[in-house]
Amino acid sequence: MKSQIISALAEHAQHHGDRAAFTGRSHTGAALVLTYRQLWEQVQKYAAYFQQHSARCIAIYAENSPAWLVADLAAMYAGIPCLPVPKFFSRQQIKHVLSQTQADVLVYDQPLADFSAGSEEKICDELFIGHRALAPVSESVPVILPGTVKITFTSGSTGQPEGVCLSQQNLDEVTRSLAEAICPCEGLEKHLVMLPLSTLLENITGAYVPLYLGVTSVVPDGSSVGLRGSSQFDALQWMQMLLESRPDTMVLTPALLHALVTLSQHHAEVVSSLKFVAVGGAHVPESVLEQARRVGIPAYEGYGLSECGSVVALNTPQYDRPGSCGKVLPHVQVRIAEDGEVWVKDGIALGYLGQPFAQTWLATGDLGELDAQGHLFVRGRKKNQIITSFGRNISPEWIEAQAQRWEALRHFFVTGESQERLSAVLVTRDVQAAVEAVQALNDTLPDYAQVCQLIFIKDPETYLSFLTANQRPRRTVIEQQTQTWLKEPGLYRDTIAIITLNSTIDTLEVSL
Structure with a gap:
């Protein structure tokens, strides 16, 4: 299938060849700029390289950079499945995804076992290309589904990655829908890539959508925007990048939006260039969005999942309904089942590795509602319902x-x-503030949804055991451990402290 993304790249290279497509820095720190003409030449060059080496699946294991995107687009142009491998994956997870996909070519900035250097040439003089010989595929290895051009692995609630197979049509449709949704925003010329390109959301919004529109993406590595490892964040480094790049658009997680709000309260100039900030990855409280807009951040919540090509609904300046996840994009259909589950049709992935989706409607596992104008409200996970x-x-x-x-x-x-x-x-340094906050929270909730007991965790290791590798709560573990604690709280005084909100804090200090 002909790629609309590649067609847009070729067209921009022809008509606006000197315009910057991707900017960043080399490993030496020197400025790196790829114009649309240069990008198109590089994509064609490495697509031919991959085809000449009969690549079956190309894995990319590297920090964000323009070279990362050259490899990605070259694989797309060559029609070869591409596997972005997150740098935050554990060694076991990396081994798992490479085994599951039988990737035989690796584009990397750090070598991995089993891959040997296949060429002295490097993509943009930055990324190496490695190869490995594969044994005959056993029946236990799932098959990449026909028509797959992108394999994205979701960590899942257990932390075991699961490969989602996406077609060119999936990527083209969501790219076009997003481009058309944000087009009414005037003056969009520069996007700052914040999230890892190995996440489908940033891969599409940080590369494909800007390419489709013919604008520039600033593609720094994680440390340049303050992201170090999977959980460390340097807000001052991010501020420096914002002031240097002056982006019009970004895609943020709720945690990053909260950090940006805090930054802007002390340094208003860091957000003055922003015209559109999409927020996704988790639900964003309406109060946080209101706070962001008060300090000049044009933040808009969206919703999606990898199985639906990353984005299903998005708020925009033209169609904005605070409290919702946004208006359903035109390339998909959404309906709400009798039990409240959100179902999606069209724009869905081919399936998982070795497991094509058999139904035309995909059950998302999320509970939600649709209003008459097509705005989607997501209330939580069906399986997490208490x-x-x-x-x-x-x-x-x-x-x-x-x-x-x-x-x-x-x-x-x-x-x-x-x-x-x-x-x-919960974990907190200020028990008094937490108790007062929960009391204030309860004032906003119906009686059946009010929190009556607080279990403060004293041991950080216990709290960390409640999280998956991608920092999502392990609900079953939390529920089971909580019930154990509540049955015999006296046995766990060194681990927890319990406060019952029906009583005063003073009378319960003995349990701290």
Whole structure:
């Protein structure tokens, strides 16, 4: 199938060849600029290289850079499946994804076992190309689905990555829909890539959409925007990059949006160039979006999942409904099942490795609602729904999202399966502030959804054991451990402290 993304690149190279497509820095720190003409030449060159070496699947294991995107687009132009490998994956996860896809070519900035250097030539003088010989594929290895051009691995709730196979049509349709959705925003000329390009969301929004529109993407490595490892963040480094690049658009996670709000309160100039900031990856409380807009950040929430090509709905200046995840994009259809689950049709992936989707409608696992104007509201995960002993169905994500407006409740998980009342597990340095915050939170909630017990975790290792590799809560583990603690709290005084909100803090200090 002919790629609309590649066609747009070729057209811009012909008509606006001297315009910058990607900018960044080389490994020496020197400025690196690829014009549309240069990019098109590089893409054609390495597409031919991959074809000459009969590549079956091309893995990219590298920090964000213009060279990363040259390799990605070259694979697309050559019609060879591309596997972005996140740098934050563990060694075991990397081994798993390479084995599952049988990737035989690796584009890398750090070598991996089993791949030998196949050429002295480097992509943009930055990234190496390695090869490996593969044994005959066993029946236990899943097959890459026919028509796959991109394989993106989701970490999942267990931390075991699962490969989603996307077609060229998937990538083209979501790229076109997003480009058309943000087109009414005037003066969009420069996008700053913040998230790893190995995540499908940034791969599409940080590369394909700007290419489709013929604008410039600034592609620094993670450390240049303050991201170090999987969980460390240097806000001052990010501020320096914002002031240097002056972007019009970005895509952020809720945590990064919160950091940007804090930055802008002290340095308003860092956000003065922004015209559109999409926020995704998790629910964004309406109060956080309001706070962002008050300080000059044009933040808009979106919703999607890898199985649907990354984005299903998006708020924009033209179609904005605060509290919703946005208006459903035109290339997909959404309906709400009788049990409240969100189902999506069209624009969905081919399936998982070795497992094509058999149905035309995809069950997302999310609970939600649609209004008459086509705005989607997502309330939480279906499998995470708590059913109390009074028969009330409650989404913990709904309460947790509301809690994010209080600083003391940043690390806050709701539990209460089959219990009369809800509890919350949290980590905080200020118990008094957390208690007051939960009391204020409860004032905004119906009685059946109010949190009545707080379990403060004293041991950081215990808290970390509640999170997956990608920092999502392990709900089953949290629920089971909470019920154990509540049965015999006296046995766990060194690990936890329990406060019941129906009583005063003073009378419960003995349990701290």
